[in-house]
Amino acid sequence: MKKTIGILCCFLLIAGLSFTLPGTAAPGQEIRIAGQFGLVYAPLMVAKKRGIFEKYGLKPVWKEYGSGGAVREALVAGEVDVGFMGIPPFLIGWDKGCQWKVAMGFVVIPVGLVTYDPAIKSLKDFKPGDKIAVPSPGSVQHILLAMAAEEELGSANALDNNIVAMPHPDAAAALISKKGIKAHFTTPPYLFEELSQPGFHLVIDDLQIFGHPFSFNVGVANQRFHDQKPAAYSSFVNAIGEAMAWINTNKKAAANLLAPEFKLSPEKTLEYLTWEGMNYTTAPYGLMGFAEFMQKSGYIKKVPRSFEEIAYENILAFIGNRAGVPSEIESLQYK
Amino acid sequence: MFSKEELVIDNLGKIYYAGEQRINALQQIDLKVKTGEFINIIGPSGCGKSTLLRCIAGFEKPTVGRVKVRGSEISGPGIDRMMVFQDFEQLFPWYTVLENIIFALRVARISIDPKKRKKVARYYLKMVGLTRFEDLYPHQLSGGMKQRVAIARALSVQPRILLMDEPFGSLDAITRFSLQKELIRIWKDTGLTIIFVTHNIEEAIILGDRIVILEANPGTIIEIVENTLSRPRSLEAVEFNRIWEQIHTLLGFENREQQESGKSITKLFREERELSFLPHA
Amino acid sequence: MKLTRFKKSLRNKTLNQGMFIIGMMILWELLARTECFPPLLFPSLSSILINLATEIASGEILGMISFSLYLVGVGLGFAILTAAVIATLAMISQLISDWVQALMAILHPLPGIAVLPIIILWLGTGPQSIIAVIWFSAVWPLIANLHTGLRSVSATQIEVGRNLGLKGITLVRFVLLPGAFPYILTGIRIAWARAWQASVAAEMVFGASGGIGGLGWFIYKKRFFMEIPSVFGGMLVIILLGLLVERFCFEYVEVRTVRRWGMTSE
Numbered sequence: 001m002k003k004t005i006g007i008l009c010c011f012l013l014i015a016g017l018s019f020t021l022p023g024t025a026a027p028g029q030e031i032r033i034a035g036q037f038g039l040v041y042a043p044l045m046v047a048k049k050r051g052i053f054e055k056y057g058l059k060p061v062w063k064e065y066g067s068g069g070a071v072r073e074a075l076v077a078g079e080v081d082v083g084f085m086g087i088p089p090f091l092i093g094w095d096k097g098c099q100w101k102v103a104m105g106f107v108v109i110p111v112g113l114v115t116y117d118p119a120i121k122s123l124k125d126f127k128p129g130d131k132i133a134v135p136s137p138g139s140v141q142h143i144l145l146a147m148a149a150e151e152e153l154g155s156a157n158a159l160d161n162n163i164v165a166m167p168h169p170d171a172a173a174a175l176i177s178k179k180g181i182k183a184h185f186t187t188p189p190y191l192f193e194e195l196s197q198p199g200f201h202l203v204i205d206d207l208q209i210f211g212h213p214f215s216f217n218v219g220v221a222n223q224r225f226h227d228q229k230p231a232a233y234s235s236f237v238n239a240i241g242e243a244m245a246w247i248n249t250n251k252k253a254a255a256n257l258l259a260p261e262f263k264l265s266p267e268k269t270l271e272y273l274t275w276e277g278m279n280y281t282t283a284p285y286g287l288m289g290f291a292e293f294m295q296k297s298g299y300i301k302k303v304p305r306s307f308e309e310i311a312y313e314n315i316l317a318f319i320g321n322r323a324g325v326p327s328e329i330e331s332l333q334y335k
Numbered sequence: 336m337f338s339k340e341e342l343v344i345d346n347l348g349k350i351y352y353a354g355e356q357r358i359n360a361l362q363q364i365d366l367k368v369k370t371g372e373f374i375n376i377i378g379p380s381g382c383g384k385s386t387l388l389r390c391i392a393g394f395e396k397p398t399v400g401r402v403k404v405r406g407s408e409i410s411g412p413g414i415d416r417m418m419v420f421q422d423f424e425q426l427f428p429w430y431t432v433l434e435n436i437i438f439a440l441r442v443a444r445i446s447i448d449p450k451k452r453k454k455v456a457r458y459y460l461k462m463v464g465l466t467r468f469e470d471l472y473p474h475q476l477s478g479g480m481k482q483r484v485a486i487a488r489a490l491s492v493q494p495r496i497l498l499m500d501e502p503f504g505s506l507d508a509i510t511r512f513s514l515q516k517e518l519i520r521i522w523k524d525t526g527l528t529i530i531f532v533t534h535n536i537e538e539a540i541i542l543g544d545r546i547v548i549l550e551a552n553p554g555t556i557i558e559i560v561e562n563t564l565s566r567p568r569s570l571e572a573v574e575f576n577r578i579w580e581q582i583h584t585l586l587g588f589e590n591r592e593q594q595e596s597g598k599s600i601t602k603l604f605r606e607e608r609e610l611s612f613l614p615h616a
Numbered sequence: 617m618k619l620t621r622f623k624k625s626l627r628n629k630t631l632n633q634g635m636f637i638i639g640m641m642i643l644w645e646l647l648a649r650t651e652c653f654p655p656l657l658f659p660s661l662s663s664i665l666i667n668l669a670t671e672i673a674s675g676e677i678l679g680m681i682s683f684s685l686y687l688v689g690v691g692l693g694f695a696i697l698t699a700a701v702i703a704t705l706a707m708i709s710q711l712i713s714d715w716v717q718a719l720m721a722i723l724h725p726l727p728g729i730a731v732l733p734i735i736i737l738w739l740g741t742g743p744q745s746i747i748a749v750i751w752f753s754a755v756w757p758l759i760a761n762l763h764t765g766l767r768s769v770s771a772t773q774i775e776v777g778r779n780l781g782l783k784g785i786t787l788v789r790f791v792l793l794p795g796a797f798p799y800i801l802t803g804i805r806i807a808w809a810r811a812w813q814a815s816v817a818a819e820m821v822f823g824a825s826g827g828i829g830g831l832g833w834f835i836y837k838k839r840f841f842m843e844i845p846s847v848f849g850g851m852l853v854i855i856l857l858g859l860l861v862e863r864f865c866f867e868y869v870e871v872r873t874v875r876r877w878g879m880t881s882e
């Protein structure tokens with residue numbers, strides 16, 4: 001008899017707990033985030049692991065997608081409020097009428113075109129059958145390649161028939177086994193891995209093409225989310241900022257935290273995090289440089305008349321609007 | 336009347352192996368067939384009738400013994416010995432009636448000129464009374480018509496021997512009777528040697544000059560019955576009934592009751608005969 | 617007479633189906649116009665068609681269609697050759713027949729696209745890999761149908777052929793192949809559908825292609841440039857081509873062969 005009462009009490013307790021659970025949770029602002037995985041997304045992963053979103057009163061809802069294309073489509077469909085993507089994919093969507101703007105810069109990382117063929121020293125050395133892998137058409141890598149092609153070969157489309165779209169891991173495997181593709185336009189950690197192979201070398205990199213660093217990824221928020229939940233919006237920006245600041249000041253701890261996620265050793269992770277050129281920053285770079293080139297080459301139809309068309313107020317305030325000659329950070333938005 | 340020996344079967348034996356089992360399908364078959372003779376083969380199911388015919392046609396190799404056609408031993412199938420099967424599906428469904436015959440003429444290289452081939456094919460179709468149906472496909476024909484086409488096709492390549500394995504076995508009695516009549520006519524017109532397998536005693540008596548009676552396990556000839564009845568043969572003839580009784584007994588039906596039922600079959604057959612005066616295709 | 621009646625029923629069927637499809641199209645247009653769904657993701661039919669028209673006029677899509685058809689043609693051609701050789705070997709030897717059946721049981725259910733990663737490792741990216749995927753997708757249904765088809769040819773018809781003096785190749789040519797034709801046609805039909813799907817899927821999933829690329833690559837590219845009406849346009853072209861080949865090639869052949877010969881089960 002005693003026993004049954006005990007069990008009954010247990011049940012009641014559990015029932016009561018689970019009933020009160022929603023009430024006891026922090027009354028956070030829900031934000032739906034397109035979660036992605038990889039070195040590029042380190043701030044996101046840190047914010048998640050260290051509970052930074054919760055600290056800012058946010059209740060993140062994570063949604064995983066298989067590719068950058070899917071993230072963008074999820075944003076368009078309103079399945080998520082914020083996501084991360086390259087400037088070119090963002091601009092393509094903006095050009096097509098997507099109601100979204102840049103909420104933050106996200107990461108500046110080295111991007112490079114790697115080949116194993118010693119005969120290929122510049123873009124001119126690619127023969128018609130030589131395949132160059134990029135993650136997808138319209139990706140940062142694709143547009144960079146087009147920029148370089150225009151510069152070196154006279155036409156943005158000169159290498160269009162050499163392009164194959166392959167996800168990074170597949171392309172890296174193909175390049176390392178020297179099967180099918182001649183070159184891979186890629187980012188860390190694949191860039192590091194490929195370059196560590198004997199004989200593999202850079203044909204061209206982002207700095208040579210763009211002239212100065214640019215945001216490889218930017219954070220993009222839907223207009224509706226930004227307008228209807230301004231507090232959640234700014235909390236999100238600040239939370240990511242805190243995560244980035246923590247990485248930048250605690251690289252070793254960050255490496256230890258992220259190593260198991262990447263299935264790498266902490267040493268390797270640290271090596272990647274501290275690679276020359278890596279920079280987690282909410283400052284945007286190169287917004288207009290991409291837009292102008294893409295418009296000129298026909299990838300998009302219009303160019304933003306002002307930053308206001310493509311960026312939210314925090315970015316506008318960040319870039320500023322110097323009277324007279326544009327400020328340095330303003331100039332860095334152009335190529 | 337029959338001068339030369341068209342076909343000599345000499346000590347023919349055929350053994351099949353079905354897994355562990357050894358089937359003595361034919362054993363010590365000796366038979367001489369004269370040119371122009373109409374031979375019937377009758378026997379219970381599984382006694383080796385088809386096997387015998389297939390050995391003559393060259394589809395099966397005898398285990399022992401020989402099949403000789405006009406003095407020389409056969410080595411395989413040939414158009415000098417054409418087979419007509421019981422199976423309605425023996426026509427090529429992708430050819431029309433006429434094309435089926437033209438095809439036979441073509442592969443048998445009977446006539447080279449396509450126009451002449453067509454003429455020849457029509458000639459044989461006329462022989463079996465199917466001129467009006469030459470453009471139909473086999474699936475549009477009745478069973479009887481299919482068998483007529485098969486006969487016409489076999490005749491068209493001008494064989495010396497026509498081998499018929501229960502060709503009318505799946506037909507209704509009326510169709511069967513008219514085809515029997517036509518076969519006799521064709522046989523007389525062409526002077527062919529015909530070896531005709533049946534399991535129907537009346538059919539054997541109506542058609543053959545000699546009736547070879549087989550028994551099963553092993554398949555051997557137990558008797559060859561001469562049939563000298565004058566044609567057209569009448570079921571009413573006393574001699575007809577005598578031969579019927581003889582075959583019936585040889586096939587092992589000695590029981591009086593069975594004999595009775597056998598006779599009633601004869602009676603039924605007589606009625607069918609009357610019915611067969613109805614017009615047919 | 618039977619044929620004309622069949623033609624009539626065909627026309628009726630076409631009419632019914634045509635009406636249904638037109639209905640669907642109208643529904644689509646209306647639904648798109650209400651803008652219940654983001655127009656970027658669910659464009660109106662009219663915008664899709666206008667887009668398609670300009671893409672056809674520019675020649676872009678025609679090049680892609682011919683490239684896709686070329687890949688499918690080569691892949692299917694090789695598959696038919698392979699199937700013919702394998703089915704012939706299986707006819708000759710029971711041992712090989714057993715092997716082929718085992719292989720078929722294992723590999724037939726595997727979608728061609730699933731072997732693409734391996735094929736890319738072996739053959740690299742580019743048309744040869746897509747042809748290989750098409751070949752793989754098409755070859756099993758072809759072998760299966762050819763194998764059963766040849767075995768289902770009436771033994772009596774084969775004997776009639778032998779009686780007339782056919783043997784070896786001539787027997788195959790004049791009796792076995794026509795006798796197996798209903799199965800062969802079914803096999804090619806399934807193989808075509810699978811090959812067509814594989815060609816599109818291969819280019820779409822891996823974007824693996826050479827030169828101008830085919831329809832799969834077209835859709836893939838348009839997706840990344842968010843030209844959604846073009847994505848739908850590409851799909852429309854794929855559907856239409858599939859339908860056209862089915863209706864005007866296979867049905868045409870079927871009516872003139874298998875149905876005329878009464879070699880169908882219906």
Ligand SMILES: Nc1ncnc2c1ncn2[C@@H]1O[C@H](COP(=O)(O)OP(=O)(O)O)[C@@H](O)[C@H]1O
Binds near residue numbers: 358360
């Ligand atoms: N291909 C074969 N393999 C094994 N046994 C066979 C084969 N063909 C016939 N037989 C056997 O040989 C015997 C005679 O068959 P068959 O000539 O067809 O008889 P019938 O035509 O008189 O009915 C039967 O026992 C049959 O089972």
Ligand SMILES: [Mg+2]
Binds near residue numbers: 384385386500
């Ligand atoms: Mg038999």
